[in-house]
Amino acid sequence: MAADPSPLHGQRLLVCVCGGIAAYKAADLVRRLRDAGADVRVAMTESAQQFVSATTFQAVSHHPVRTTLWDAGAEAAMGHIELARWATRIVVAPATANTLAKLAHGFADNLVTTLCLATTAPLTVCPAMNHCMWLHPATQANMALLRERGAQVIGPEDGPLAEGESGPGRLAEPAAIVAALPA
Numbered sequence: 331m332a333a334d335p336s337p338l339h340g341q342r343l344l345v346c347v348c349g350g351i352a353a354y355k356a357a358d359l360v361r362r363l364r365d366a367g368a369d370v371r372v373a374m375t376e377s378a379q380q381f382v383s384a385t386t387f388q389a390v391s392h393h394p395v396r397t398t399l400w401d402a403g404a405e406a407a408m409g410h411i412e413l414a415r416w417a418t419r420i421v422v423a424p425a426t427a428n429t430l431a432k433l434a435h436g437f438a439d440n441l442v443t444t445l446c447l448a449t450t451a452p453l454t455v456c457p458a459m460n461h462c463m464w465l466h467p468a469t470q471a472n473m474a475l476l477r478e479r480g481a482q483v484i485g486p487e488d489g490p491l492a493e494g495e496s497g498p499g500r501l502a503e504p505a506a507i508v509a510a511l512p513a
């Protein structure tokens with residue numbers, strides 16, 4: 331019998347995009363997740379929209395993109411609670427230091443953090459940031475809390491960073507993120 335070509339078939343993945351340079355790579359991630367058989371929806375933080383437009387994610391996910399908690403139309407149809415319930419997994423990529431801190435401490439002050447708090451689905455975070463931000467004791471303590479609570483952490487990778495320095499902080503490659511997600 332032929333192997334299943336779609337390892338993520340049947341999964342409903344909510345990709346939450348945060349405001350980092352690596353936000354552009356999240357479009358490739360969404361495309362690859364769809365290619366792997368997943369049904370994908372995208373939510374973005376306000377900062378993420380400074381880096382990539384919602385139109386890009388709408389095109390690659392083939393679905394409307396949620397960009398704010400305060401969307402009367404979306405809340406009338408597929409509200410944030412329904413979206414949080416719909417997901418079989420939430421993937422935060424790239425996960426900024428700011429959003430990781432909020433998730434670690436249970437904040438619900440924007441669409442992405444509210445979705446993450448309102449779900450019972452497992453959480454995957456894919457951190458991406460400057461190496462000093464990543465190595466800061468505050469970020470490391472936040473990561474320890476998230477790991478303790480069962481979050482899957484993919485990356486970051488070591489290597490050249492956008493600001494011209496090098497160190498741990500690069501977003502894991504989209505293909506590596508897809509491969510690391512539980513089938």
Ligand SMILES: Cc1cc2nc3c(=O)[nH]c(=O)nc-3n(C[C@H](O)[C@H](O)[C@H](O)COP(=O)(O)O)c2cc1C
Nearest residue numbers: 348349350351375377378426427428429458459460
């Ligand atoms: C040009 C630029 C690049 C940034 N890149 C990152 C990044 O890669 N990782 C990160 O954690 N923060 C980065 N930041 C800072 C975040 O955008 C900022 O902390 C923001 O509040 C994050 O909001 P969010 O977590 O709601 O998306 C960057 C800011 C700027 C102006």
